[in-house]
Amino acid sequence: MKKICTLTATVLLASSMAFGGSFQLNLQGIRQTAMGGTGVAWPWDASTIFFNPGGLSRLSGIQAYGSVNIVTPNVKYVQTPTGGYSASSNTHTTTPFAVYVGGPIRKGSKIGVGLGIYTPFGNKLDWGNTWTGRYVVESISLQSFFFQPTVSYAINDMISVGAGFVYARGTVDIEKAIPVQDINGNDGQAKLKGNANGFGFNVGVQIKATEDLQFGVSYRSKVKMDVNGGDATFTVPASLAGNFPNTTFDSKLPLPEILTVGLGYKFTSDLMVQADVVLAGWKTYDSLSFDFAENKSVQDTHDPRSYKNTVAFRLGAHYQIDNQFAIMAGGAYDPTPTRDNLLSPDAVDGNRLTLSCGATYQPLPRLSIMAALNYTTTPKRNTSYDPAGMQGAYQVKSLLPAIGVSYTF
């Protein structure tokens, strides 16, 4: 009758820190962002360190580049099948940024070197601590910083290649409620906070077929982010504190390999159009597991995610108005890697449709000031997250401005 020392029922239902489809940030260059995320075939500026390291040796000189994006996604949940309950995520702004320095080591050199620091994956989503899915997730914050030293070599006038080594650092911060209530009805709370590390590489080839036609291929490897010894902190009613000792946890977060193939074509000396096809190896994100150092009431968790590989299509155009001004526009279709029955509210995603535009201004030949605007929406999507018995329809919308500046030495 009183054998309730082991609270097996109150296992932490596996939490989730999906670097899901919606957490892939295609925001590593302003011009590219403005052109629907395209950019593998053309070395626009030092951001080619990310988009295609092969282009780095093609720049006109060493360039310093910085950009910042203002991301404020809005996600709405509506209970299904019968509606009735809905919730919107609290809005938080994150600012993914990119900094690049690099180019040919001297004027006319075939060798380019550079360093890029950028944030290819990240997310902040806060549902609050009263919403119906709080036992799955209250808030999640993911950050990643990739440091990429890069070398590039122009084999001849046609072909240039490049390679970068990636060192990734990340942080993860998840909060969720635990279904044990104190005398006043307050839920228990779990907080998982940790740092992650990983390694990878980025290689690319650019082919200048003619003055007007270029091709590009880039491959960014999978980066396995390992969280070792993250802090798991639990707040529970006093009588259960012994069952929920604060402990540490390990986890692994695979960031997928990405292959991009694209071309760019100059229709006129002013108008250029480029298109990319992006294959993302999301299949690697099969499940999300947390291994807690001390297991009492908190059991290790293993959440199926079963992501699918995706193929995204991007299209962009660039129009040079005069020596100082250029405008850009583009669009993209990114199918989601998530499955309809495994969509967790901590990694909401759907097939994304993106429209974008932007402009650059060159007050001096060496200085560019850039701005872009990106609008992304997903259609309403009926899903469930079967491990948590949670059904719902979700929609994501975001309007994302970005600014940047570059200076060529």
Add this chain to the structure above:
Amino acid sequence: MKKSYLLIAASAALLTFSCKSKIDPEMPSAGQADFSTYVAIGNSLTAGFADGSLYRSGQENSYPNMLAGQFKLVGGGDFRQPLLPGESGWPIAPAAGRFPKRVLDIVVDCKGVASLGPKLYSGLPDTAGSAVNIAAGGPYNNVGIPGIRCIDYDVAGYGMANPYAGRFFSSPMQRPLEAALQPVPTFFTMWLGSNDVLGYATAGGEGANGGIGLSDISPLPVFTATYNKVVESLVNSGRSPKGALINIPDVTAIPYFTTINPKGLVLDATQAAQLSALYAPLGISFTEGPNYFIIEDSTAPGLRRQIKPGEYILITTPGDSLKCGGWGSAKPIPERFVLDAAEVNNVKVATAAFNQVIADNANRHGLALVDANTYLKSLQSGITWNGVTYTPAFVTGGAFSLDGIHLTPRGYALVANEIIRMINQTYQASIPNVDVNKYGGVRFP
């Protein structure tokens, strides 16, 4: 330069797109039913009984009150409940076996071991005014009466025998059925019949199988006649209501009967040898580790035997007697705390027969049938709802309150959603689910 103004204009146009997501729930619909006056008929489960008593917040978290809240989205009207004033539980009369509600606390057993367990609420009772008749505030939509059986439902004067009924019945001679018809329902739910087997089971099966005593299983003909009459009276009442009939859960699947493990007599080698010696004349031997408890059985040699799998020891068996009083080993556990195989069979046969009567009524009158029996059995393998998994485990399972029979608010909310599911299906309605996580579960100190 002109073109860059165009760009700015285009950007501004983009900005005027709202970046807020605009999806909305579908408009709920009442379908073919009319929820303007909803009446909930039933026993303690319907009244919102929990933790061994009836108290105000339990009533506020009754499943009929949850349903009424959802019905309001599709034209439902006010829903009056005969609310008690206080939280301590009522009535409190230990001599009559009526105790305040139970709360979870640290309990020290006879061996000095402290653990979490249910304990009687020890604060000052806030029951003043509970016994005052509140019929003037009616008619009441929730006419759930703790303790009522199906066979009581057409008995004049029932309110004089049951204080929960007496406090809101409009006259001492009012029949429960009359109280149910008083608001003139357009829709009703009826979860009646559990007490026609439960009283027998909670008394350890010592009553009669087919009697009208409180510890008996109700006679099937009386049950059938009363159930038929109640449903007919309802569907033929003034506003020809539609409704949902909820069947009887198999009481042997609830923590009241499943919490104490029959094979819970844990012995060391010495104890096993001593008991084996003691029971040698009866041919019973014990081994080191877990053994089946010894129970009283008037038909067994020596009037005792080991309990068998499929038989149950009631949660009310004094824990200290098991741990320190030699119960279940040197002394048999008294029969009134045990549901043996024959008694279990009586319960199961009666439950099946009563449920057949309920299903027949649903078919005959085209009413929704909610198979609470099957639904609550599915708790065995766990019901997961928005991140929380519920099981029938006592305290930790989250679905059952501290009396091991009645549900927690979250348990009631799960049942409410199952009822909504069947109402939607039967009447082509689209009533939204209750947000289970809005309600509370077991509260820990």
